[in-house]
Amino acid sequence: MPPSHEQQQYEETVHLKDPALAAFLAWLIPGLGHLYQGRVAKAGLFFVCIMGTFLYGVCLGGSHELGWGRTVYVEWGKPFARLPYLCQVGVGLPALPALVQAYRMDADKRVWAGGFMAPPRDENRFDGPNRDQPTAHELNLKLHRFLELGRQYTMIAGLLNILAIYDAWGGPVISESARRKKEEEEEAEKKDIPSEVPS
Amino acid sequence: MDPLMLAVAGPNDMWYALPLVIAVSLVYSATRHEQVGPILTHAVRIGIWITGFMAVIFAVLLLISWGL
Numbered sequence: 001m002p003p004s005h006e007q008q009q010y011e012e013t014v015h016l017k018d019p020a021l022a023a024f025l026a027w028l029i030p031g032l033g034h035l036y037q038g039r040v041a042k043a044g045l046f047f048v049c050i051m052g053t054f055l056y057g058v059c060l061g062g063s064h065e066l067g068w069g070r071t072v073y074v075e076w077g078k079p080f081a082r083l084p085y086l087c088q089v090g091v092g093l094p095a096l097p098a099l100v101q102a103y104r105m106d107a108d109k110r111v112w113a114g115g116f117m118a119p120p121r122d123e124n125r126f127d128g129p130n131r132d133q134p135t136a137h138e139l140n141l142k143l144h145r146f147l148e149l150g151r152q153y154t155m156i157a158g159l160l161n162i163l164a165i166y167d168a169w170g171g172p173v174i175s176e177s178a179r180r181k182k183e184e185e186e187e188a189e190k191k192d193i194p195s196e197v198p199s
Numbered sequence: 200m201d202p203l204m205l206a207v208a209g210p211n212d213m214w215y216a217l218p219l220v221i222a223v224s225l226v227y228s229a230t231r232h233e234q235v236g237p238i239l240t241h242a243v244r245i246g247i248w249i250t251g252f253m254a255v256i257f258a259v260l261l262l263i264s265w266g267l
Contacts, residue, residue: 045235052218
């Protein structure tokens with residue numbers, strides 16, 4: 001009896017190569033760790049789904065007038081004000097410009113790229129190189145619910161990449177029922193093997 | 200205005216949930232399988248489950264809003 005599709009799947013060995021490096025690459029760019037392991041289809045799927053979700057969130061949470069990616073930012077000196085970034089940074093390299101922009105804002109240097117992923121200007125600050133940057137109030141006023149929607153999309157993208165990182169590190173998670181079914185099939189195969197009859 | 204009419208008439212923010220449901224279903228299923236076929240099959244099942252769960256919550260909230 002030919003093996004079932006599921007049986008073939010579980011019997012197929014997944015070559016994880018260096019799991020730690022694969023996990024790091026998977027964090028750096030969604031899907032890169034799987035590409036390193038030769039799991040091309042999953043690499044493409046993770047990249048499209050996770051990066052698509054993140055980029056859509058970046059577009060929702062910004063505008064040509066205010067700058068893009070306004071929903072992905074860090075604010076130094078406010079340790080509990082940017083908890084969403086802890087989820088967003090799960091996406092890896094695409095979320096790291098926020099760290100650079102936050103440093104530049106804090107160091108009173110002009111933020112790059114029209115304020116891409118830059119934190120909002122302090123409402124009490126009317127001078128300096130970033131005086132034209134929008135405040136948090138202005139962002140909420142002009143972007144309405146899209147700021148929050150963009151935040152949700154980018155946070156979910158970061159959290160989904162955590163799943164992808166674990167898959168790159170440890171391979172696919174086989175459910176308990178599938179493992180039990182595989183063990184039952186192996187036991188059935190052992191019983192089918194005829195015993196040797198001594199001559 | 201009737202809450203059900205408000206929910207279905209005009210631009211509805213619920214549509215923003217659709218790309219998220221698709222992405223979450225595909226990524227979750229991809230962590231459970233290696234082949235594309237089982238991934239897609241499982242993703243469809245998960246997507247239907249998520250959508251059904253959201254519909255149930257929507258119905259409960261709608262009933263609660265009628266009672267208020």
